[in-house]
Amino acid sequence: xxxxxxxxxxxxxxxxxxxxxxxxxxxxxxxxxxxxxxxxxxxxxxxxxxxxxxxxxxxxxxxxxxxxxxxxxxxxxxxxxxxxxxxxxxxxxxxxxxxxxxxxxxxxxxxxxxxxxxxxxxxxxxxxxxxxxxxxxxxxxxxxxxxxxxxxxxxxxxxxx
Amino acid sequence: xxxxxxxxxxxxxxxxxxxxxxxxxxxxxxxxxxxxxxxxxxxxxxxxxxxxxxxxxxxxxxxxxxxxxxxxxxxxxxxxxxxxxxxxxxxxxxxxxxxxxxxxxxxxxxxxxxxxxxxxxxxxxxxxxxxxxxxxxxxxxxxxxxxxxxxxxxxxxxxxxxxxxxxxxxxxxxxxxxxxxxxxxxxxxxxxxxxxxxxxxxxxxxxxxxxxxxxxxxxxxxxxxxxxxxxxxxxxxxxxxxxxxxxxxxxxxxxxxxxxxxxxxxxxxxxxxxxxxxxxxxxxxxxxxxxxxxxxxxxxxxxxxxxxxxxxxxxxxxxxxxxxxxxxxxxxxxxxxxxxxxxxxxxxxxxxxxxxxxxxxxxxxxxxxxxxxxxxxxxxxxxxxxxxxxxxxxxxxxxxxxxxxxxxxxxxxxxxxxxxxxxxxxxxxxxxxxxxxxxxxxxxxxxxxxxxxxxxxxxxxxxxxxxxxxxxxxxxxxxxxxxxxxxxxxxxxxxxxxxx
Numbered sequence: 001x002x003x004x005x006x007x008x009x010x011x012x013x014x015x016x017x018x019x020x021x022x023x024x025x026x027x028x029x030x031x032x033x034x035x036x037x038x039x040x041x042x043x044x045x046x047x048x049x050x051x052x053x054x055x056x057x058x059x060x061x062x063x064x065x066x067x068x069x070x071x072x073x074x075x076x077x078x079x080x081x082x083x084x085x086x087x088x089x090x091x092x093x094x095x096x097x098x099x100x101x102x103x104x105x106x107x108x109x110x111x112x113x114x115x116x117x118x119x120x121x122x123x124x125x126x127x128x129x130x131x132x133x134x135x136x137x138x139x140x141x142x143x144x145x146x147x148x149x150x151x152x153x154x155x156x157x158x159x160x161x
Numbered sequence: 162x163x164x165x166x167x168x169x170x171x172x173x174x175x176x177x178x179x180x181x182x183x184x185x186x187x188x189x190x191x192x193x194x195x196x197x198x199x200x201x202x203x204x205x206x207x208x209x210x211x212x213x214x215x216x217x218x219x220x221x222x223x224x225x226x227x228x229x230x231x232x233x234x235x236x237x238x239x240x241x242x243x244x245x246x247x248x249x250x251x252x253x254x255x256x257x258x259x260x261x262x263x264x265x266x267x268x269x270x271x272x273x274x275x276x277x278x279x280x281x282x283x284x285x286x287x288x289x290x291x292x293x294x295x296x297x298x299x300x301x302x303x304x305x306x307x308x309x310x311x312x313x314x315x316x317x318x319x320x321x322x323x324x325x326x327x328x329x330x331x332x333x334x335x336x337x338x339x340x341x342x343x344x345x346x347x348x349x350x351x352x353x354x355x356x357x358x359x360x361x362x363x364x365x366x367x368x369x370x371x372x373x374x375x376x377x378x379x380x381x382x383x384x385x386x387x388x389x390x391x392x393x394x395x396x397x398x399x400x401x402x403x404x405x406x407x408x409x410x411x412x413x414x415x416x417x418x419x420x421x422x423x424x425x426x427x428x429x430x431x432x433x434x435x436x437x438x439x440x441x442x443x444x445x446x447x448x449x450x451x452x453x454x455x456x457x458x459x460x461x462x463x464x465x466x467x468x469x470x471x472x473x474x475x476x477x478x479x480x481x482x483x484x485x486x487x488x489x490x491x492x493x494x495x496x497x498x499x500x501x502x503x504x505x506x507x508x509x510x511x512x513x514x515x516x517x518x519x520x521x522x523x524x525x526x527x528x529x530x531x532x533x534x535x536x537x538x539x540x541x542x543x544x545x546x547x548x549x550x551x552x553x554x555x556x557x558x559x560x561x562x563x564x565x566x567x568x569x570x571x572x573x574x575x576x577x578x579x580x581x582x583x584x585x586x587x588x589x590x591x592x593x594x595x596x597x598x599x600x601x602x603x604x605x606x607x608x609x610x611x612x613x614x615x616x617x618x619x620x621x622x623x624x625x626x627x628x629x630x631x632x633x634x635x636x637x638x639x640x641x642x643x644x645x646x647x648x649x650x651x652x653x654x655x656x657x658x659x660x661x
Contacts, residue, residue: 061328
């Protein structure tokens with residue numbers, strides 16, 4: 001079974017394109033924020049309120065989003081976007097979020113050593129001793145650089161440095 | 162003379178050197194451009210005075226323009242976007258065994274362009290600053306609108322996509338307490354959002370983390386052979402063929418650099434197109450023409466210096482990098498703009514003088530030490546990116562010691578990843594975020610001044626002229642958008658995506 005060629009109008013099927021999704025997402029997001037902006041006063045032109053600028057911008061955003069949707073025919077089909085890096089992206093962002101979640105609780109050295117070690121050893125399949133040496137060495141070095149030399153403190157571990 | 166007395170202080174020299182060195186490395190390493198590099202290293206400057214901080218950060222910026230050429234020529238990987246054009250003929254020269262000559266011409270061209278840029282900056286910035294002292298809110302509103310329109314006009318992506326990104330940036334800039342009325346806007350009961358969303362978490366997330374998310378380690382290979390020192394000197398013909406492209410690239414780059422947009426990227430593209438057009442042997446382009454290296458490399462360095470003119474003289478950033486540099490000055494209590502030269506002459510002149518010194522340092526660093534720098538490229542990317550993520554987190558956290566900023570960076574990383582997938586350039590978003598408070602304040606002040614009449618923007622000559630120019634540019638852009646005419650912006654987009 002072969003997929004219809006790009007731009008094929010056989011069967012009058014509408015091909016969902018990249019800018020349909022992008023423009024639609026901006027319209028929905030701007031609409032939601034506009035709905036949340038009810039308590040912000042627009043004011044008058046002679047005395048503009050806190051809501052004037054955001055509301056004008058949101059209307060512009062909806063307008064630009066609509067133009068994007070209307071001209072979406074020029075953009076490539078949605079199916080042509082390559083997502084082969086999504087697993088890498090999800091892993092990296094998930095691990096970074098987990099490390100951020102415990103950053104101030106268990107401290108910089110522990111959270112960042114764990115983050116870099118997991119990425120190097122489990123994700124990138126580097127040798128155990130190298131992954132451990134790099135993650136601990138760079139993290140401890142950075143901690144002393146910022147805390148001691150640059151006098152810009154990083155979160156300490158609960159019972160140690 | 163005040164500038165040189167500041168620039169030659171041992172501490173300032175040291176930080177200029179550290180900035181140039183770091184910038185060279187930042188420019189070479191794929192996945193970390195000048196914007197992410199400056200943002201990540203911004204907290205390192207907190208313990209320094211404003212002069213040393215800005216000297217170091219600016220060193221990273223123009224150093225990255227030098228460094229980017231090394232990976233482009235030796236590996237066909239642009240360390241940063243402005244080096245894309247250098248890949249074409251630089252790598253072709255490398256394949257013919259002339260990598261050393263290409264590196265030398267790139268470094269010399271960058272030095273000449275950078276030095277020329279600083280000389281013009283020295284002459285132009287102070288009088289421009291004096292002129293801008295007469296600007297009121299309507300002029301600033303008009304100038305910022307012109308900046309945004311020019312950004313859209315110059316962008317390699319479409320007019321609507323650029324304006325859309327700029328509006329998103331302006332919208333994010335509205336988050337926090339409204340300084341004129343005290344209203345909390347979109348803060349969702351998170352006290353940290355009261356001060357608004359900072360530029361550093363947004364820039365690091367969009368450019369640093371976003372790039373890492375879309376670059377799996379198996380896609381980055383690092384096979385590289387460093388040229389020997391003896392191979393670095395170009396022959397007589399190569400010097401001869403490079404002279405005029407360097408001169409043209411320098412002037413063109415500086416002019417483009419003053420204008421808003423990703424000037425250093427655009428300037429290198431325009432320079433390449435110009436050289437190909439004026440060349441007697443255009444067929445050699447793409448096969449190792451030295452003019453294809455000399456022109457774009459000179460242009461992107463001149464453009465990086467040109468970008469400092471509006472930043473220093475008017476207090477207006479022309480791109481995300483100058484926006485972060487402006488934020489750095491503000492953090493150190495030095496507001497850039499027309500008053501800078503009078504109120505902080507040591508910072509202003511020290512910064513400019515340090516750029517003369519910095520360009521010399523970069524020439525000395527980049528030629529003899531190319532073999533050393535190449536070793537950095539041999540570090541596998543799988544080791545680099547976990548460490549870059551760690552430095553992203555440190556860099557963002559250290560600005561305000563706020564974990565909320567780190568969460569914002571992670572969210573922006575995901576946004577940056579999705580924007581790349583849907584072919585949006587995140588740079589206008591960052592610019593919009595930076596100018597949002599200035600634009601909103603000046604717009605509202607203008608309306609209050611005129612008792613609600615829009616005519617104030619046209620009754621004042623400077624504001625009126627700026628708005629008319631904005632309208633003309635918008636119409637020109639809209640015309641090509643509506644007629645779907647393929648112009649130089651589409652060609653630039655093709656080049657940036659590697660379709661050249």
